[in-house]
Amino acid sequence: xxxxxxxxxxxxxxxxxxxxxxxxxxxxxxxxxxxxxxxxxxxxxxxxxxxxxxxxxxxxxxxxxxxxxxxxxxxxxxxxxxxxxxxxxxxxxxxxxxxxxxxxxxxxxxxxxx
Numbered sequence: 001x002x003x004x005x006x007x008x009x010x011x012x013x014x015x016x017x018x019x020x021x022x023x024x025x026x027x028x029x030x031x032x033x034x035x036x037x038x039x040x041x042x043x044x045x046x047x048x049x050x051x052x053x054x055x056x057x058x059x060x061x062x063x064x065x066x067x068x069x070x071x072x073x074x075x076x077x078x079x080x081x082x083x084x085x086x087x088x089x090x091x092x093x094x095x096x097x098x099x100x101x102x103x104x105x106x107x108x109x110x111x112x113x114x
Contacts, residue, residue, distance in 0.1 A: 002047050007092045010047055013040055014099045021106040030110035037107060044100050051093050 017033070017040050024030040 002050055004088075004092065006047065007096065010044055011092075011096060011099055014044060014096075014103055018099075018102055018106055021110060024110075027110075027112055034107075034110070037103065037110075041100065041103050041107075044096060044103070048093070048096060048100070051089070 017037055020033055021030065021037070024033060
C-alpha cells in the first residue's frame with residue numbers, strides 16, 4: 001500500500017501537470033508536454049494498481065479474519081481507528097481517480113482536431 005505522502009506527491013504532480021496543460025496555448029506547447037504527461041499518468045495508474053491489489057480489499061479481508069467479537073483493537077480488531085484509516089485511504093483513492101480522469105480530459109483536449 002503506497003504511503004499517504006506518496007499519494008500526496010502524485011496528486012500534486014498531476015495537479016501541476018493539469019495547470020501546465022491549461023497554460024499551454026499552442027499545439028506545439030501541448031505536444032511538448034505529452035511525454036511527461038503520459039509518464040505521470042502511468043505512475044498514477046501503477047499507484048492505483050498497488051492500492052487495489054495490496055491495499056483496500058486485502059486489508060478488509062485480513063481485518064475480518066482476525067477480528068473477534070468484543071476483542072480489543074490490539075488483538076487485530078480494526079476498531080474505530082482502523083475504520084478511519086480505511087476511510088481516509090478510500091478518499092485518497094477517489095481523489096486520485098478524479099485527477100486521473102481530469103488528465104485524460106486534458107490529453108483529449110490536447111489532441112489536434114481533425
